[in-house]
Ligand SMILES: Nc1ncnc2c1ncn2[C@@H]1O[C@H](COP(=O)(O)OP(=O)(O)OP(=O)(O)O)[C@@H](O)[C@H]1O
């Protein structure tokens with residue numbers, strides 16, 4: 001591209017909602033140009049093609065309603081359609097690696113190599129039993145999943161410039177919002193509707209990324225089962241109730257004979273314990289690499305971080321401080337018209353928007 005476009009919309013197309021963030025930079029000051037939160041309610045029997053055009057239309061309508069002129073977009077994929085692996089590859093020249101990458105990568109990729117877009121980044125030189133090697137990040141994205149995102153964006157009248165990965169967008173965001181000179185290891189958990197993106201970042205370097213399929217829908221199902229209700233009623237109960245963590249929390253609902261409150265908390269706690277087990281496996285994996293820093297903090301984001309008392313619950317389980325991300329904390333002023341529960345859901349979109357600014361600066 002001859003002239004990099006000035007502004008790009010970071011647009012996170014999730015299973016529950018579409019989030020968008022557009023930043024602009026003038027005289028080194030970053031300003032929020034536009035933001036958006038578009039809840040989706042797509043019926044279960046909708047075909048994938050219909051689903052794509054519904055989402056396109058929703059985005060298009062929103063852009064029009066808000067008078068958003070920006071036409072370039074950055075988006076991301078996650079879940080089943082992308083795999084990220086940190087691997088050691090033989091030390092080769094750039095050209096040599098470009099020629100052999102599909103062969104080198106094949107053993108690490110659980111998809112047919114013909115169906116994926118393969119990208120890689122060399123992190124640093126290393127060695128393995130005396131052999132010179134390179135620490136490399138492999139990213140294999142299923143072609144049809146990438147195409148789906150491109151179709152949605154072009155269908156909305158946007159021009160897709162970047163297809164990133166949720167976890168990398170979260171890493172970009174964390175770089176920006178982390179305290180300066182942060183030498184600790186943090187665990188990021190972006191808990192959405194179908195997927196929870198996990199990353200462990202130590203001294204600015206991502207060590208573990210993984211997507212876990214325990215998220216909003218899992219809570220809805222567990223709560224529906226406990227309340228013998230449908231999923232919509234369960235989702236509503238999830239938003240109105242809190243996890244009962246302390247003795248005071250429990251005594252309050254018992255005093256009110258609030259059976260539903262107890263049932264919702266019990267069901268949601270069960271799901272969070274399953275999530276805890278999965279996350280602990282990743283932490284153990286990380287620690288088994290002989291690292292110097294254990295996890296000192298957990299930062300959660302995504303719509304599910306609005307679940308009442310979730311930070312209290314998780315910090316009691318993990319025994320480290322847990323906080324909810326503010327993905328716009330780098331702005332001189334927070335937008336005053338944004339609902340409180342939207343903010344943590346903007347994490348991926350904000351990371352995508354920031355990546356743009358970062359890329360052009362380098
Ligand atoms: N106030 C709230 N209290 C509890 N849960 C909430 C609240 N607001 C949203 N959620 C839940 O957050 C989840 C959606 O989060 P998010 O918008 O991050 O998902 P998504 O990005 O669309 O999904 P995915 O990334 O899995 O495709 C839903 O399960 C929703 O019920």
Ligand SMILES: [Mg+2]
Nearest residue numbers: 014192193348
């Ligand atoms: Mg999401």
